[in-house]
Amino acid sequence: MSYTVAVRTLCEFTAKRGDLDLRFTPSPDASEGRAGHAAIAARRPAGYETEIALAGTYSSTSAADATATLTVRGRADGYDPARRRLEEFKTYRGDLDAMRENQRALHWAQLRVYGALLCEKLALDSLELALVYYEIGSGRETALVEHASAAELRAAFEAQCARFVAWAAQESAHRAARDAALGALQLPHATFRHGQRDLAEAVWRAATQGRCLLAQAPTGIGKTIGTLFPQLKACARGGIDKMLFLSAKSSGRQLALDALETLASASTTPSMPVLPLRVLELVARDKACEHPEAACHGESCPLARGFYDRLPAARAAALERTRLDRATLREVAAEHRVCPYYLGQELARWSDLIVGDYNYYFDVSAMLFMLGAHNAWRASVLVDEAHNLPERARAMYSAELVQTRIDALRGNASTPVKRALTRLQKHWNAQNAVTPGAWRASDALPDALIAALGDVTGAIGDQLAEASLARDPELERFYFDALHFTRIAERFGAHSLFDITPLPARSIRSTQRARTTLAIRNIVPADALRARIAAAHSITLFSATLSPTHYYTDMLGLPTNTVSIDIGTPFRAEQLHVRIARHISTRYKDRARSLEALVTRVAAQYAERPGNYLCFFSSYDYLQQAAEAFAARHPHIQVWLQSRTMDEAGQHAFVARFAEDGCGIGFAVLGGAFGEGIDLPGTRLIGTFIATLGMPQVNALNEAMRERMDALYGSGFDYTYLIPGLRKVVQAAGRVIRTETDRGVVHLLDDRFAQADVRALLPAWWHIDAN
Numbered sequence: 188m189s190y191t192v193a194v195r196t197l198c199e200f201t202a203k204r205g206d207l208d209l210r211f212t213p214s215p216d217a218s219e220g221r222a223g224h225a226a227i228a229a230r231r232p233a234g235y236e237t238e239i240a241l242a243g244t245y246s247s248t249s250a251a252d253a254t255a256t257l258t259v260r261g262r263a264d265g266y267d268p269a270r271r272r273l274e275e276f277k278t279y280r281g282d283l284d285a286m287r288e289n290q291r292a293l294h295w296a297q298l299r300v301y302g303a304l305l306c307e308k309l310a311l312d313s314l315e316l317a318l319v320y321y322e323i324g325s326g327r328e329t330a331l332v333e334h335a336s337a338a339e340l341r342a343a344f345e346a347q348c349a350r351f352v353a354w355a356a357q358e359s360a361h362r363a364a365r366d367a368a369l370g371a372l373q374l375p376h377a378t379f380r381h382g383q384r385d386l387a388e389a390v391w392r393a394a395t396q397g398r399c400l401l402a403q404a405p406t407g408i409g410k411t412i413g414t415l416f417p418q419l420k421a422c423a424r425g426g427i428d429k430m431l432f433l434s435a436k437s438s439g440r441q442l443a444l445d446a447l448e449t450l451a452s453a454s455t456t457p458s459m460p461v462l463p464l465r466v467l468e469l470v471a472r473d474k475a476c477e478h479p480e481a482a483c484h485g486e487s488c489p490l491a492r493g494f495y496d497r498l499p500a501a502r503a504a505a506l507e508r509t510r511l512d513r514a515t516l517r518e519v520a521a522e523h524r525v526c527p528y529y530l531g532q533e534l535a536r537w538s539d540l541i542v543g544d545y546n547y548y549f550d551v552s553a554m555l556f557m558l559g560a561h562n563a564w565r566a567s568v569l570v571d572e573a574h575n576l577p578e579r580a581r582a583m584y585s586a587e588l589v590q591t592r593i594d595a596l597r598g599n600a601s602t603p604v605k606r607a608l609t610r611l612q613k614h615w616n617a618q619n620a621v622t623p624g625a626w627r628a629s630d631a632l633p634d635a636l637i638a639a640l641g642d643v644t645g646a647i648g649d650q651l652a653e654a655s656l657a658r659d660p661e662l663e664r665f666y667f668d669a670l671h672f673t674r675i676a677e678r679f680g681a682h683s684l685f686d687i688t689p690l691p692a693r694s695i696r697s698t699q700r701a702r703t704t705l706a707i708r709n710i711v712p713a714d715a716l717r718a719r720i721a722a723a724h725s726i727t728l729f730s731a732t733l734s735p736t737h738y739y740t741d742m743l744g745l746p747t748n749t750v751s752i753d754i755g756t757p758f759r760a761e762q763l764h765v766r767i768a769r770h771i772s773t774r775y776k777d778r779a780r781s782l783e784a785l786v787t788r789v790a791a792q793y794a795e796r797p798g799n800y801l802c803f804f805s806s807y808d809y810l811q812q813a814a815e816a817f818a819a820r821h822p823h824i825q826v827w828l829q830s831r832t833m834d835e836a837g838q839h840a841f842v843a844r845f846a847e848d849g850c851g852i853g854f855a856v857l858g859g860a861f862g863e864g865i866d867l868p869g870t871r872l873i874g875t876f877i878a879t880l881g882m883p884q885v886n887a888l889n890e891a892m893r894e895r896m897d898a899l900y901g902s903g904f905d906y907t908y909l910i911p912g913l914r915k916v917v918q919a920a921g922r923v924i925r926t927e928t929d930r931g932v933v934h935l936l937d938d939r940f941a942q943a944d945v946r947a948l949l950p951a952w953w954h955i956d957a958n
Contacts, residue, residue, distance in 0.1 A: 281652020
């Protein structure tokens with residue numbers, strides 16, 4: 188067997204040791220790092236060599252007489268032939284003594300591997316090795332030097348390679364077993380559901396051909412199984428390394444985990460009692476943390492102390508399992524006394540299918556995207572409920588800063604930081620003075636303000652790099668937010684909007700001048716997502732509401748060869764009675780006088796067929812008014828309400844009220860936790876009332892977005908208001924019919940639903956009664 192590995196990857200696997208330590212230390216960005224390397228090289232004498240390509244091999248023979256060969260490749264930073272001195276350049280900020288132990292160990296390991304490879308290449312018997320640290324702010328170099336013989340370096344190199352080869356052989360065997368098992372994977376049901384086969388075939392073709400697929404498929408056909416099953420079957424044929432299942436909500440991720448468990452159970456045999464597929468669930472740090480009161484370093488958290496020393500055993504133990512969900516990770520982490528969250532991050536490198544949130548792949552600094560690029564993964568991506576991705580991506584590539592935070596920073600700031608903050612305030616106030624007290628948007632960034640913000644981040648970075656100074660959490664938070672703002676500013680273009688929003692007087696001290704919030708808002712995330720979509724071997728975006736196709740193509744930046752399919756519904760028009768209330772208006776100005784007709788309509792339907800219903804509203808205030816009016820007139824009917832502060836447990840309790848053959852009415856906000864992602868088949872839910880078109884509020888910001896959409900696509904109103912609104916309506920209505928035996932009703936409580944342009948965005952299979 189032959190394997191190839193980069194020097195950095197080899198050393199990250201074999202050489203890290205000591206504590207997990209995430210205390211913040213300002214570090215150079217990529218451009219500063221490149222500039223630092225260039226500055227070091229410029230100081231070297233004539234004949235000095237840079238970017239030296241190196242490669243070497245290691246071979247081992249197992250007890251079964253199988254020979255494994257490992258090729259290690261990389262580029263050393265610099266070599267001085269006259270001194271026989273090999274150098275590795277590292278840039279940093281602040282106090283070199285504050286550098287983490289695990290970082291220093293990794294740097295030395297990399298340099299020694301390069302040393303072994305160079306000695307072999309040039310037939311050297313010894314070498315001087317120098318770790319050259321370059322402080323970005325001052326330009327100061329510090330060299331840590333050691334002398335080593337070629338034999339010593341070769342012995343250390345072979346020891347590292349031996350550890351990695353054993354692991355690589357294990358991984359190669361797992362990959363072969365995985366691909367064979369997935370090739371024989373069985374559908375867990377006797378037959379496909381109606382439409383499910385068409386979906387599965389399209390996903391399989393996309394995965395094997397390396398294409399982008401946009402798949403609209405109706406609720407209730409089993410989209411999760413219908414996408415996962417063919418994706419798994421395509422692994423061997425497509426040479427796929429990793430599969431990512433990404434969802435906007437935890438409910439979607441749980442459906443994926445349950446579906447994978449079902450697939451695994453259906454495919455096991457006496458000769459293969461466990462499907463060799465490693466499934467990893469990634470959860471947010473605050474949900475996985477065992478010691479939320481502690482900081483992420485060895486002096487504070489016991490699970491960070493010695494993390495890298497215990498990681499190899501924990502990693503090996505975890506990968507003996509196949510289902511690496513939150514509970515399993517916590518169990519393994521407890522056994523080995525390591526942090527479960529960072530154990531999960533490490534296992535992403537070695538898992539086959541990763542279930543997580545959109546942000547792990549699509550965000551600015553997305554972990555899975557970065558790992559995929561670094562390791563050249565051939566990854567296939569499934570994007571669940573993809574109608575949510577445009578709005579989520581907008582948030583990922585937007586940024587804002589509140590001016591009052593600057594006033595709070597001055598107390599603990601150094602003199603240079605105070606000076607930089609003063610300059611920033613000056614430029615900020617100049618922007619405030621353009622249209623005092625009014626919201627204002629612009630197609631261009633204020634260059635002087637952005638430059639001043641860059642000076643602030645530089646000054647704060649220098650202060651935070653001083654290890655002797657007391658930590659200021661608020662200063663650190665502002666630093667990260669300001670860095671994000673400047674990085675988003677670098678992406679500014681026709682897809683973005685810059686705006687200034689006045690803060691309400693109650694949030695400003697009487698001694699302060701007017702204060703505002705600055706925002707860079709991403710309107711069209713296509714440019715940001717295009718590189719991530721292109722990096723995937725294949726990507727399937729699926730949902731019940733992905734029409735019109737051109738909207739999602741434009742918003743997401745899908746490639747021109749994207750395949751788009753629309754799976755026909757398995758449901759019949761007679762299963763769902765859709766009624767439009769032509770004489771009710773839920774426009775903002777009409778809401779108060781709509782309540783009586785709305786309550787009458789809900790009560791009449793309930794009297795006609797008692798059971799469980801969901802009523803959706805545009806806001807919590809409207810919901811509350813309607814619920815109070817209904818309860819006052821019909822106190823004998825049970826009602827339960829979604830609240831503004833409802834947590835995950837409250838959401839589960841809300842859904843649990845919809846019992847089989849139960850009776851009552853839930854009141855919820857359209858577009859919230861209960862408008863999609865919940866499954867209430869049979870008599871658990873027999874109808875919905877939707878008292879809104881779901882369109883965003885008409886305000887200055889949305890009108891600015893409409894104007895930009897008009898300029899870009901000529902469909903400003905549809906792209907800003909109508910399509911996003913009707914998507915929520917269709918999703919909410921889709922809660923009613925979940926199986927081919929369900930029957931129910933949907934009441935669309937607004938006269939605008941009868942308009943032709945609105946009805947065109949409703950499912951074609953609906954038979955609509957306008958009365």
